[in-house]
Amino acid sequence: MTDDIRLEEVRVRYPAARTPALDGVTLAVESGGRVGVAGRTGAGKSTLALLAAGFIPRVVRATVEGRATVGETDLVKAESKDLLGRVGIVFATPANQLSASKLTVREELAFGLENLAVPRSEMDGRIDAVLARLGISHLADREPFALSGGEQQRVAIASIVTMGTDVLVLDEPTAQLDPVGSEAIADLLAELAREGVAVLCAEHDPAVLRTMDRVAVLEGGRLTALDIPGRALGTAALPEGLEPPTLVRLAEAAGADPARAFDESFVAAALTAHRGPWPPESAAEPAERLAWTPVRERPGLAIELDDVRFSYPGGVEALRSVSLGIEPGETVAIVGQNGSGKTTLVKQLNGLLRPTNGRVLLGGRDSASEPISRIAELVGFVFQSPDDQLFERSVEREVSFGPRRMGLPAETLTRLVDQAIELAGLSGVRTTNPYDLDLSTRKLVGLASVLATDPSVVVLDEPTTGQDGPGVARVGRIVDALREAGKSVVAITHDMEFAAAHFGRIVVMRRGEVAADGPPSSVFGPANLELLASTGLRPPPAARVAAAMGRTTIPADAGELLRELARSR
Amino acid sequence: MPAATGYYVPGTSWLHRRNPVTKLLALAWVLVTAFLLPPWVLPILIVIVVLVAWSAGVLPNLVRAMRIPAALLLSILLVNAFLFPGATDRIVGIGPFGITREGLSFGLISAGRVLVAFLASVTFLLTTLADDLLEALIARGASHRIAFVVLSAVQMVPRLQARAGSILEAQQARGLAVTGSFVTRIRALVPLVGPVLLGSLIDVRERTFALEARGFGARPDRTAYRIVADTTVDRVARLVLLVGIVAVVVVAVLGILPG
Numbered sequence: 043m044t045d046d047i048r049l050e051e052v053r054v055r056y057p058a059a060r061t062p063a064l065d066g067v068t069l070a071v072e073s074g075g076r077v078g079v080a081g082r083t084g085a086g087k088s089t090l091a092l093l094a095a096g097f098i099p100r101v102v103r104a105t106v107e108g109r110a111t112v113g114e115t116d117l118v119k120a121e122s123k124d125l126l127g128r129v130g131i132v133f134a135t136p137a138n139q140l141s142a143s144k145l146t147v148r149e150e151l152a153f154g155l156e157n158l159a160v161p162r163s164e165m166d167g168r169i170d171a172v173l174a175r176l177g178i179s180h181l182a183d184r185e186p187f188a189l190s191g192g193e194q195q196r197v198a199i200a201s202i203v204t205m206g207t208d209v210l211v212l213d214e215p216t217a218q219l220d221p222v223g224s225e226a227i228a229d230l231l232a233e234l235a236r237e238g239v240a241v242l243c244a245e246h247d248p249a250v251l252r253t254m255d256r257v258a259v260l261e262g263g264r265l266t267a268l269d270i271p272g273r274a275l276g277t278a279a280l281p282e283g284l285e286p287p288t289l290v291r292l293a294e295a296a297g298a299d300p301a302r303a304f305d306e307s308f309v310a311a312a313l314t315a316h317r318g319p320w321p322p323e324s325a326a327e328p329a330e331r332l333a334w335t336p337v338r339e340r341p342g343l344a345i346e347l348d349d350v351r352f353s354y355p356g357g358v359e360a361l362r363s364v365s366l367g368i369e370p371g372e373t374v375a376i377v378g379q380n381g382s383g384k385t386t387l388v389k390q391l392n393g394l395l396r397p398t399n400g401r402v403l404l405g406g407r408d409s410a411s412e413p414i415s416r417i418a419e420l421v422g423f424v425f426q427s428p429d430d431q432l433f434e435r436s437v438e439r440e441v442s443f444g445p446r447r448m449g450l451p452a453e454t455l456t457r458l459v460d461q462a463i464e465l466a467g468l469s470g471v472r473t474t475n476p477y478d479l480d481l482s483t484r485k486l487v488g489l490a491s492v493l494a495t496d497p498s499v500v501v502l503d504e505p506t507t508g509q510d511g512p513g514v515a516r517v518g519r520i521v522d523a524l525r526e527a528g529k530s531v532v533a534i535t536h537d538m539e540f541a542a543a544h545f546g547r548i549v550v551m552r553r554g555e556v557a558a559d560g561p562p563s564s565v566f567g568p569a570n571l572e573l574l575a576s577t578g579l580r581p582p583p584a585a586r587v588a589a590a591m592g593r594t595t596i597p598a599d600a601g602e603l604l605r606e607l608a609r610s611r
Numbered sequence: 612m613p614a615a616t617g618y619y620v621p622g623t624s625w626l627h628r629r630n631p632v633t634k635l636l637a638l639a640w641v642l643v644t645a646f647l648l649p650p651w652v653l654p655i656l657i658v659i660v661v662l663v664a665w666s667a668g669v670l671p672n673l674v675r676a677m678r679i680p681a682a683l684l685l686s687i688l689l690v691n692a693f694l695f696p697g698a699t700d701r702i703v704g705i706g707p708f709g710i711t712r713e714g715l716s717f718g719l720i721s722a723g724r725v726l727v728a729f730l731a732s733v734t735f736l737l738t739t740l741a742d743d744l745l746e747a748l749i750a751r752g753a754s755h756r757i758a759f760v761v762l763s764a765v766q767m768v769p770r771l772q773a774r775a776g777s778i779l780e781a782q783q784a785r786g787l788a789v790t791g792s793f794v795t796r797i798r799a800l801v802p803l804v805g806p807v808l809l810g811s812l813i814d815v816r817e818r819t820f821a822l823e824a825r826g827f828g829a830r831p832d833r834t835a836y837r838i839v840a841d842t843t844v845d846r847v848a849r850l851v852l853l854v855g856i857v858a859v860v861v862v863a864v865l866g867i868l869p870g
Contacts, residue, residue: 101819101820101823122826122828122829123829123830126829130824131824133824138816138818138821139821140821142770142818142821145621145740149837152837153827154825155834155836156834156835157825157828157829158826158830158833159834161834162835165834201825202824205825394780414780414784415783415786418783418784425781429810429813430781431778432806433778433806443782444786447786448786477809491785492784
């Protein structure tokens with residue numbers, strides 16, 4: 043394998059766009075090298091990925107200036123047969139990766155091999171090897187569309203890796219994966235690189251970026267930094283608005299060598315040895331707080347799940363006896379491995395799915411007899427994929443759909459819609475068609491459209507996936523605002539830092555059951571490490587560093603740990 | 612209904628085991644017969660298709676799937692019965708409207724033909740995996756582009772239904788009532804139309820990405836993982852069906868059969 047990616051002074055402009063999506067980018071990924079790409083949403087990461095994989099301009103129309111090559115092949119002139127078997131690309135969501143016509147995961151993987159004209163007799167061996175590498179051998183004979191989102195994403199990655207390309211481009215491949223799953227992908231990329239593959243990986247997740255040889259930082263289509271991960275993701279290199287990952291922030295606070303910023307025990311030792319000064323509080327704190335003023339007078343709503351079981355048609359048992367009470371005003375993060383039953387669980391809360399056994403009580407009333415539309419007035423549900431949810435032609439109409447349905451007086455309706463749009467930070471795009479917005483903004487539109495109904499309980503299915511740092515921070519501040527307004531918030535998340543920082547209670551799901559339940563300080567405590575690992579989880583990075591320092595506290599993020607340290611010295 | 616498999620009902624009946632191209636030819640024969648021959652063949656065709664579906668174990672699915680076209684069939688019948696142009700032979704009158712003999716008979720024939728077409732097509736879809744059809748067409752020398760168009764057409768309705776289902780869920784979760792009176796149900800459908808159509812355009816883009824990323828159509832000599840059976844029975848059946856189709860066309864052109 044000798045293929046590499048070379049971009050020289052590349053400028054990419056989409057038809058009808060005012061500014062170029064990539065502007066003078068020069069970057070090379072050698073055979074056996076791994077380059078990560080970081081940056082805010084809209085900075086050009088996906089464009090870079092599409093270009094390097096030969097999708098621009100062949101599949102996605104755009105004008106390309108400069109030189110872009112894979113091996114000896116000019117990407118601007120390449121036809122699909124020129125790149126076949128040489129370049130693979132993995133996207134963030136399963137929707138645009140699975141062929142949607144295969145009965146089993148095995149056949150889904152075989153599809154790429156068929157197109158490469160791999161002999162039938164070799165296929166099963168290659169498929170089995172990749173499935174085992176990704177730890178999904180048990181899914182081989184399942185139907186791809188019956189899998190959970192995270193499982194589908196693993197299948198999508200496997201189906202590209204099976205093709206054995208020399209160049210592998212990934213665009214946020216781990217957005218839907220649990221923490222251990224993300225690390226497994228990072229390990230796989232390292233192995234592939236050792237075998238000579240050139241890897242280019244756009245990501246937000248530090249767990250993946252930290253393993254790269256170098257990280258390129260994009261801002262407004264320009265390459266602003268290209269360095270080892272510890273420096274490229276540091277305060278000096280990142281564009282305004284992006285915060286360094288927790289470990290880098292801690293390493294910077296201790297004045298430690300950025301080259302080892304992702305080494306937890308090294309950072310812990312550096313913090314222990316550091317005698318101050320600590321970074322000023324203000325620099326570490328997020329921007330202004332957000333607020334939500336309830337417009338409709340309604341009491342809090344207690345939710346009670348009583349021995350809830352659920353099986354999908356076809357017999358997959360997704361919930362096995364879940365009993366759970368959620369008090370009015372509680373904030374609950376639901377965490378756990380892909381396929382552990384998290385989405386199935388939250389869909390019970392508003393009647394999108396009904397228990398096969400057991401009861402769901404809303405405010406003491408059995409929800410079995412209530413239609414979804416009635417429950418919706420009490421329990422708002424924000425879907426994981428905004429595209430399953432958005433259907434109106436402008437953000438404003440989308441957000442007002444719910445309150446209009448509920449027949450609220452015009453004044454109340456206007457106040458709710460304005461407040462929801464402002465809280466989600468969408469004031470600038472009120473009249474825009476949601477489909478013209480990027481994924482992270484579309485997700486905020488989905489959130490605003492549910493907030494506008496002012497429900498007592500807000501359920502969020504993976505609200506932070508596809509969000510960059512500032513996006514995650516915004517969602518966190520919205521959760522805080524809802525809690526202060528007395529609402530209950532139930533959220534599924536794979537982001538342990540987000541869970542620990544904004545939720546009072548963590549529920550750990552494992553194989554359809556509740557494996558642990560309590561405040562972050564107990565769930566992420568030392569007694570639970572093994573249990574967490576058994577369901578694909580680890581405590582947030584700040585808590586891991588604190589543990590390595592021998593501290594007994596469980597800080598949610600870098601800011602909290604640094605404040606603790608500043609106080610105790 | 613999973614969009615991946617569409618209407619397909621997994622099974623091992625004699626019909627499931629036939630080569631997709633054989634079934635495609637059989638479908639063609641039924642359609643040609645229904646539309647070219649005199650209307651008295653329609654009841655016979657209906658009986659044949661229903662018997663075939665029953666013997667393949669998909670009759671309950673067929674009946675369920677016919678609920679949607681039922682409205683179309685009824686409207687074909689009614690529109691013709693009442694509004695057949697130039698018809699004079701009234702049977703029943705309701706105010707200014709009346710059912711005419713010509714209209715009723717034309718309506719029955721048209722609805723019967725469409726009914727046969729639906730029954731046969733759905734039976735085909737219920738027993739044929741779209742992917743097998745794709746493989747069989749490519750194996751028979753169809754271009755990738757054409758095979759993909761056929762595949763997309765076969766999957767279009769179930770995919771639209773799946774998308775409509777998820778949007779309906781989202782709307783219900785925001786307080787849209789979809790159960791209740793007939794009017795409520797119809798009104799619930801209106802906000803679905805736009806997003807479903809828009810969604811299907813996005814769907815096409817996503818499919819293109821998925822197929823491109825796997826190199827679909829990049830080289831002509833692709834191999835196949837799934838072996839689509841092609842037995843002697845199939846080859847003989849295809850020959851018979853081809854002869855049958857030609858025979859029907861000849862008979863229709865010569866007008867041999869009594870009307």
